Amino acid sequence: AHTxxxxxxxxxxxxxxxxxxxxxxxxxxxLAAKPVTYPASKPPIYTADGWAELMTLQNxxxxxxxxxxxxxxxxxxxxxxSEWRVASFKRPTDTGDFxxxxxDRQELGAVYFxxxxxxxDRMSLRIAAGAFPxxxxxxxxxxxxxxxxxxAADA
Numbered sequence: 294a295h296t297x298x299x300x301x302x303x304x305x306x307x308x309x310x311x312x313x314x315x316x317x318x319x320x321x322x323x324l325a326a327k328p329v330t331y332p333a334s335k336p337p338i339y340t341a342d343g344w345a346e347l348m349t350l351q352n353x354x355x356x357x358x359x360x361x362x363x364x365x366x367x368x369x370x371x372x373x374x375s376e377w378r379v380a381s382f383k384r385p386t387d388t389g390d391f392x393x394x395x396x397d398r399q400e401l402g403a404v405y406f407x408x409x410x411x412x413x414d415r416m417s418l419r420i421a422a423g424a425f426p427x428x429x430x431x432x433x434x435x436x437x438x439x440x441x442x443x444x445a446a447d448a
Contacts, residue, residue, distance in 0.1 A: 306435070307410050309418060312403035313396065314427065322394045326379045329365050331372035336362040401425040405433050406446065419446070 315323045337343030338359055347355045364380045383392050404422050406415050422428045430446035 304407075305409065306407040307414070308407050309410065310405040310407075310433075311401060312405070314400050314402040316397070316400060319397050319400065321397065321400060322379055322381075323396070323400060325381070326377045327365055329367055329371075329374070329376040329378055331367055331369045333369055336366050338362045398425050399427050401428045403429040403431060405431045405443070408433055408435050 313323050338347060347358060365378060404418060422430060432444045432446045434442045436442050
């Protein structure tokens with residue numbers, strides 16, 4: 294993980310990072326993850342020629358091309374993230390604004406406690422992590438050069 298990414302997405306280092314394992318034998322949403330690309334120039338769908346090409350495609354193919362570009366493309370400024378994403382449509386049985394996908398207990402590989410996580414949050418998450426037999430727990434610190442250092446969380 295990169296320090297700026299953790300700052301942006303984990304409440305200024307107060308959150309946690311969860312590491313998931315992709316296990317082929319499980320019917321897991323994580324197996325659908327795709328890498329984000331960081332091209333130097335915008336994808337063709339953002340140009341007049343790209344739109345002209347989209348108009349020649351069947352609706353489903355055009356929609357898929359637009360969604361893939363919007364979901365799996367970011368500017369090169371964000372390339373340090375080396376991000377992977379899972380995107381899907383809301384399931385008919387879901388309520389609210391998003392879908393919440395569960396995961397198998399074996400898929401949680403590690404929990405990384407942010408450098409500024411509160412003691413209460415850390416303790417609550419340590420207890421919750423006990424239900425996941427493969428999860429390793431790590432304390433994370435930020436070094437003098439802004440690099441992360443990892444240490445196995447003490448028992």
